[in-house]
Amino acid sequence: MSDRVLCSIGAGAHEELLAHSGATFELYAACHGYDLDLRTELLAADRPASWSKVLLVRELLERYRTVFWVDADAAIVDPNRDIADELAPRAFLGLVAHRYGGQQIPNCGVMVVRRSRAARRLLDRMWARTTRREHPWWENAALLDLLGYEIPDDPRRPDAPPVRLVRPHRRLRRITFLDVAWNSIAAHEAEAPRIRHYPGRSHEHRLARLAADAAAARAAAGRAVQR
Numbered sequence: 001m002s003d004r005v006l007c008s009i010g011a012g013a014h015e016e017l018l019a020h021s022g023a024t025f026e027l028y029a030a031c032h033g034y035d036l037d038l039r040t041e042l043l044a045a046d047r048p049a050s051w052s053k054v055l056l057v058r059e060l061l062e063r064y065r066t067v068f069w070v071d072a073d074a075a076i077v078d079p080n081r082d083i084a085d086e087l088a089p090r091a092f093l094g095l096v097a098h099r100y101g102g103q104q105i106p107n108c109g110v111m112v113v114r115r116s117r118a119a120r121r122l123l124d125r126m127w128a129r130t131t132r133r134e135h136p137w138w139e140n141a142a143l144l145d146l147l148g149y150e151i152p153d154d155p156r157r158p159d160a161p162p163v164r165l166v167r168p169h170r171r172l173r174r175i176t177f178l179d180v181a182w183n184s185i186a187a188h189e190a191e192a193p194r195i196r197h198y199p200g201r202s203h204e205h206r207l208a209r210l211a212a213d214a215a216a217a218r219a220a221a222g223r224a225v226q227r
């Protein structure tokens, strides 16, 4: 058993997405010596699916020193760097803050978590934040609250106020904001993505893009073996 794990959940219709994205996770795990924990069942059937990631990451921190979460609607397209090397020495969480529309929004679609009391506490507090259970950003909304961001109740409304960091929490000092290459999205795209993520897109769009990403990742891995 490794001290690092890469995990994700693709339940229901998302199982089909995970079939493609998971193929890219396998390549990454083999490349950097991670265990792989891919689930097709939710851990909390009484909450929207996204919340299950909080429980899975929390559970895996009991057994692993480093937990790397990637959403099932994201593919690792360049596995050459290990995300664990991107964390600052005292940081317990690494993630990308997307910048668009004058806002800066940390995104839980890709997260690397280092085992520590602070990490466990943050995940427990996210889970306890049941006021965000049905928010369109789910556990991501809970995280933004806990970091001191002010967020709209319904960010999908065209007149929604922007996300703003109004009460920066001291735990921000132990968070590494990763280069956007680690969570490249249409609204904030990396020039050379390591992970492509398709939030808010249709199932068909995600399926087609993830299938293409997985095929490209396999081909690149095949070329690396031949060299």
Ligand SMILES: [Mn+2]
Pocket: 071, 072, 073, 074, 109, 197, 198, 199
């Ligand atoms: Mn996602």
